[in-house]
Amino acid sequence: MSDPKLRALALFDRYVGLSRSRQRQALEKLRESDLATYHALASLLDADRMQQGLLDTTAAALLKPPRESADARVGHRLGAWVIARLISSGGMGTVYEAHRADGQYQQRVALKCIRRELDSPTLAAAFVRERSALAQLEHPNIASLLDGGVEADGRPWFAMRYVEGVSIDQFCDDAALDIHARIALLLQACNALAYAHRNGVLHHDIKPSNLLVTPEGQVQLLDFGLCSAMSASAPEPAPEAGSGGALLAASPGYTAPERLTGKLASVSGDVYSLGVVMYQSLCGDWPLPSTFPSAAPAQPRPMDELAAHATVRTAQTRGLRNARALARSLAGDLTAIALRCVDNDPRQRYPDMQAFGDDLRRWQRGYPVSARRGGRVYRLARFLSRNRLPSALAGGVVLVLVSSLAFIGWQWRQAAREAEATRTVGRMFESTLGAATLSGLSEAPISSQVLLQKTERQLREQRALEDHPVLLARSLATLARSHAMSGDYPQAMRLAREASALAGDDPVLRAETEATLASLLNLQTSYREAFRIASAGLTALQRARGATADEAGLARIHLQAEQARAQWGLSNYGDAMVLLDTAMAAAKRRGPESSESLAELLILRGQWRVLPWTPEYRLEPAINDLQEAISLTETSNPLLADSARLPLVRAFNEMDRIEEGRSHAVLLVENRRHRLGDHHPETGKAWVALAENQWWLGQFADAEKSLRRGEAILESVFPPLHPERIEVLKIRGRMDMTVRWVGATRHDASTVISLDAVRKMVAAFDKSEGPESNLAINGRYWVALLLTYPLPREQRWQVAHDQLEEARALYELNLGIMRRKQAPAMLQKVHYARALARMTQLTGYADDIRLAQQVLKEAIPETIRYLGPEHRLLIHARQTQAMLLYQSGQFDEADRLLDGVIRDARAAVPRPTANGVLIEAQELRGLVAARRNQHELAREYWQQALRDADQMGLTGHPVVLALATTLSQYDRTQRVPDIRF
Template sequence: MSAVLAQALHLFEEYVDLPAPERERRLAALAARDPSLHAALSALLACDEADAGVLDRSPAQIVAERQPRADESAEDDENEPDRRIGGLLGAWRIERILGRGGMGTVYEARRDDGQFQQRVAIKCIRTGLESPELAAAFREERNLLARLDHSGIAGVVDGGIDADGRPWFALRRVEGEPIDAWCERRRLGLDARADLLLQACDALAYAHAQGVLHRDIKPSNLLVTADGRVQLLDFGISTRFNGPADGDAGAHLAITPDYAAPEARQHGTQGPATDLYMLGVLSYRLLCGHWPSRLHSLRELVPIAAAGEPEPMDRLIGDDDDALARQRGFDTPDALRRALAGDLAAVALKAVAARPQDRYPSIAEFARDLRAWRQHRPVGVRRGGWRERARKWRRRNPAAGAMFAALAVVVLAGAGAIVWQHQRVQREVRASQGVARLFAATLGSATQSGLGSAPFSSRALLERTERELRAMPLDEQPGLRARSLATLARSYAVLGDYRRAETLAEEAQRALGAEDDRDGFVAVTRLSLLNTQARYAEAMRLARERLDELDGRDDELARTSQVTVGAELARAQWYLARPRDALATADGLVAQARALGRGHEELLA
C-alpha cells in the first residue's frame, strides 16, 4: 500500500464522523496543503456516503474507480459558475475559463482599457484553495516566467494583485492543442514526432540554462500551434535549481504522478534529471504509445508497480497494437517494432532510467542523441557495429551511393557497347565482365567499410584494384580502359588523393587515343578534379574545348555531355569571380536538361 493511501485510511476514521460544515472546511485546507492526499481521502468519504461497501474492496480499487475522467472534469468545470468571468483584472476583461489545474485556474481575457487590442491567458489561484503558501508559489512562478525569454515558452505579459489580495499574472495566449492530440489527429510518423520532441527539448534546455526547473512536463503543458511550433506552458510548480527545497513539505505531491520521476514521487527530490525523466516518459507516449513499464500507470495504486523497470520501446509493442502502428504510419505492429528498435529505443530508455545518475547528464545531451537518430548518425548511448554505421552512412549520403552505382553502370554500359563490335566480340565481352566484377567487388567492400572513413583500408582496396586492372588485357578496348581509369581517379578523389586522381585521369585521356569520349565521362572526371583543386582557369579552358568538340553533334549522348561539361564550366566561372557568366551558363544548362525529356530528372537536379 502506498504512503498516500495509508495516510488517507488513517484520516478516514477522523473525518467520517465530523459534521458536514467542519468536514468541508478541513477538506478545503487539506486540498491546498496536500492535493494527492485530499483526492484519496475524498474518494473514500464519497464511497462511504454512497454505501458502496468500502470494507469489501481494496483502497486501491476504491481510489482508482473514483478518479474523475478528463471529460467529466471538463464538463464540471464548464457548468461551475465562476464570479471572476466578466470582471476586470488590471487592464484585462476576463471572458471564459480555459482550464483548471490542481491549484490554479486559467482564463482567457482581452485588453479592455482602450489602448490596444490583445488577448492573453490569465492565471489565478483556484477559488477555495487560497493560502499564504499558494500565494507565494504563484508569485514565484510569475518571477520565474518573467526571467524566461524563449520563442517556445509562453512568457509573462502582465501581473498584479486582485481586490482580495491574491496574485495573478497574464501570459502570452497560445492557440494550440496538446502535443499528443496533435500527433494522433494528424497520424504523424516517428520522424515528425521526434521533431516536436526536439522543439520541447530546446525550450526546456533554455529554462534549465536560466536555472529554472519545470517539474510538470506532460502533454497538456506542451501545446502545438497551427504552424507546428511547440509551446511550453505552466511553470506552476517550477523552482530554481538552488531554491528553497523545504518551503512546502507536500509541494512535490502536486506533480502529475504518471510522468513524475521515482525520486520526485517518493522523496520530493527535484533537479534537471527529474525534468528529463518526464520528457522521457512523454517520448514513450508519443513514439510507441505505451508507458515505460507495463505497470507504470498503476504504481500510485499498486505498490508492486514501483518495482517495474523501464523496458525498451520495441518490447512494449504487442501483436494487438495494429491501430497504434497505423496511427504512426506502419502497416503492422512488427514494422513499428523494427522502426523503434536499436538507437531510438536506447535513447528513450536512458532518459527514463530509474536512477538519476543513469540518465543523460542534461536535456541537451538527450536532444543531441535524438537529433543524431533523426540525421541517421551514431548516437552516444549506443555504439553499433560497422555494418550499422555503414548503413547510416549510406542513408546520410545517398548521392555518394548513387555515384558508385553510376560508375558501375558506366562500366557495364561500356561492356554492352563493346559486345557489338565485329571481330573482337568474345574478348571484349570477357574483358568487360572482368572489369565489372572487379569494380563491383571493390565498390561493395568500400561501401561496407565506409569509403573515406577508413582511409587505409579503402586505399588498399583501390591499389589492389588498380593492380588487377592493369594486369587485364585491355589494349584492344581503349574506351573500356579509359573509363576504368577514370573510375579509379574518381575513387581516389573521394579519399582526397588528388595528385593520384589527376595522374589517372590524364592516363585515361591518353588511353582513349583516337576513340571518341562520346559520353564525356573522362572529360568530366578531369574537369571535376581541376575544379576541386581550385584550378579554375584550366577547368574553364578545358570545358570550352570539350564543348567546341561537341558542337554540331545532335545525338543524346552529346546533349547529355554538354550539360555535364557545362556544369563544370559554370562552377569554374563562379569561383573565378564571374557570377553573371556562371548564372547565364547555369540557366542555359537547365533549359538543355529540360529539353532532354523524361528519364533525365537526376541530371536536371
C-alpha cells in the same frame, strides 16, 4: 454531481492509501476502463499531494466545477486586460482568454489566476515562482510572460502569450504523423527545455497537455506551475545537495520515480518526463507495466517490445501498416534513446536536455547515437545506412557540410569500374570531414579552412579519380559549397568552375555544378552572369534523356531558384516571383523528400517580402513564410532554420513586434556562434540583426557593441559596396537619426556616416545596379534624410533651402520609380511631407503645404494597409499633419490632432523614435497655445516637454537646450517663437 465524480469520491479513500508506484499503476488501469472517473480521481489525488494548506479543502469541494468561481472573473479587468472567457481550470490555476483593455493596442493573451477555492500560501508561492520563471525565458517554443500583477484580494496573476493549439499527442494522432515528424516535435520540446535549464529553471511537470502544438506545427511549452530554480550543483545531486523544493504535485506516469520517493528535483527529472512523452508519442504505451509492481522495482520496458503488441490503429496513425512494422521502425537507436531517458537510476539518464536532443538529431541524420555505445561495426553500419545511394560520397558529405543546396545526394548510375573509385573517395571523406561526425562532433563549427584544405589535398591525391572526372567534379562541387559556407568565396568559385569544366556531357551533373556556380555568383551580386549560367544549366537538363525524373526535377528546382535570385537582384521582381512560384510548386509536388528545398524557397520569398521599395513588400505573409521554413527545418537542418530567422527578426521589428523579434535574434546569435564560429560571415549577420533589434528597444549602448562585432566580421569578408556591408551602414544610419532626434547623446560621433560618403555610394549604385535598383533607391532616401535632419553637433537646426530642394528632388525621383513599380512607399512619403513642411518654414509657399497634405493623404491609408492601424509610422504622419495645420493657421484642428499624437507617443512600443516625436509634439502644442493667447497653457506644455526630456536622459540634447531657451525668451517677451524642427 455527475456519476464519474461520485465514483471518484467512492474510490478516493482506497487509492489515497496506496504507495505512489501502486497508485500510479492502479490509475492507469482505471484510465483504460473508465476515462472520466480517472480524470476526476486524478484531480483529487493531485490536490491531496499538495502541502497542508490544501488539505483543509474537502474532496467534494475540489470536484465542484471551477466555473462558479472562475466565471466571477469573466468580464472583469485585471491590469490592462479584460477577461473574455474561461479556457481551463487545472489543479492549481484557472486560465482565461483576455484582451487588451487600455486602448493602446490590440492583443489576446492567456491570463492565469489562482483558483479561488484552492487558495493557500504554498500555492501562492508556487504561482509567483512560475511567474518569475517565465519572466526569465524568451524562446520561440515557450509561451512567454507579457504582464503580471495582483488582484484586489492579494492573489497574484500573470498574462502570457496566447497559444492556439492542441496537446502534442493529439496533434500527432490527428495528423497521423510518421516517426520522423514526431521526433521533430520532440526536438522542439528538447530545445525549449534545454533553454529553460540553461537559464536555471526546472519545469517538473512535462506531459502532453503542457506541450501544445500550433496549427503551423510549432511546439509551445506551457505551465511552469511546479517549476523551481536550479542550483549550480551536479545534474543528479544527492538529496542534501539538490535543487528544487518538495513535491507540490505529480502527474501520474510522467513524474520521475525518485521524485515520488521524496528526492529533490534535478534536470534528470525533466529528462525522464519527456522520455515518457516520447514513449507515448512513438509507441503509444508507458515505459512501466500497468500492473502493480512486485517487491523489486519495475524496469522500463523497451519501446520496440511494446510496439510489437500495439493495435493496428496505433501503427497506422504513425504511417505504418501494422505493429510489426512499428516495432521495426523503433528498434535499435530510438529504443536505446528512450530507455536511457526513463532509466530508474537518474545517473544513467542523459545528463541534460541538450544531450538528449543531440542524440535525437544524430538519429535523424543517420549518425551513431551515444545511447547505443556501439563499436566500430555499429558506426560503420550507421555510415552505410545514411549513404544508401550508390555513391558513399553523396549523402555523407552533405550531412557534414550542411550545404544549402541538397542535390549532392542524387542517385546516378555508375559503371562497374567506378565502384572502387567511389568507395575510395567515400573512405577519404569519412577519414577527414566525416570523422568529425562519427566522433560525435557534428555540431562543431564548420568554418575550419584547415579541415577543408586537408580534404581537398587528400582528394587530389586519390589516383582512383584520374579516370573518373564525374566523381571528381561532384567532390569539388561539394568542397566549393563548403568553402562558401565558411565565407571563402574566391576558393569556392575556383572549385565550382573546375567542377563545371569536369562535368562534360553529363547533363544532370552539368546542371548540378552550374547551379552551385550560379549560387556563388548571386551571393557576390554578379546577377547577370548568375542568370546566364543557371539558364545554361536548364538548357542542359532538356537533353537529360538518360536521367531519372527525380534527378532532373530536383536540379530544375534549384536552377529556377538561382534564376529567380538573379532576376530579383536585377530588379525584375515580377519575373523573379514567377520563377520562384514555379520552383515552389514543383518542390511541393515532390512531397516530404523536398522539405529542405521548399524551406529554401520559402526563405527566399520571405526575404523578398521583407524588403521595402518593392511591389512584393508584405510583412505578415513574410512572417508566415519564414515561420513555416523554420518548422520544416528546425531539427533536420538547423543552419537552414537559422537562415529564416535572420529576415524574420527584421520583419518583427518592422511590424513593431520587437519582443518576438528579440527572442529569435538572441537565439540566432547563439546558434551561429555555436555552429559556425565567431568569425563566420553568417555570425556577423546575426550580430547585425541583434543590433537592429536592440536599437528598437532603446538599448543604444548594446546595439553599438553588437553592430561593431558584426561589422568587423563582415568587413573582413565582403567588399565595401556588398549588400551585407550596406545593411550595416543602413542600421548605422538609423543610429545617426537617433543622434539627431531621439537623443542618444552618448553615441560615438566618430561612427556617424557623412553625407558625402553616402552620395558617393549612391553614385556607385546608379552605375553598377541601375537607378531603379533597391540599393540606389535606399541610398537616395538616406541622402534625403541626411539633408532634412542635420547633425546636432553642427547646431544647424534651421536647414538651408538648397538642402531641402535637393531632398525634394531625391524624394520625387524615388516616388516616381515606386509608382511605376506599384511598390508601397509610405515611409518615404511621410519623410517627404516632413521635408516639405520644413520648406514652408523658409518660403511660406502654400503650394508646398498642399503638396505635403496630399502626400500624407496617400501615406496614411498605405501605412494602415501594409503595417496595421497601430504602427509607429502613423504617429509621425499625424505629427507632421499637425505641423501643416499649424502653418496654415488651423490652430484648433492642430491642437486636437496633437492631443492624440502625444497620447500615442507616450504609449508607443518601441520607444526610441517616439521620444523625439513626444518632445516635438509638446513643443508644437505650446506654440498652438501661444498663438491662441493661452500663455500659461503654452508654458505648461513646454515645461512638461522639458520634464519628459529629463526622464529620458535628454537634458543636454541640442533640441532640448533650444526648447529651454524658447521658454526663457517667451517668459521675457511673450513673443511667439518660430518652429525649431
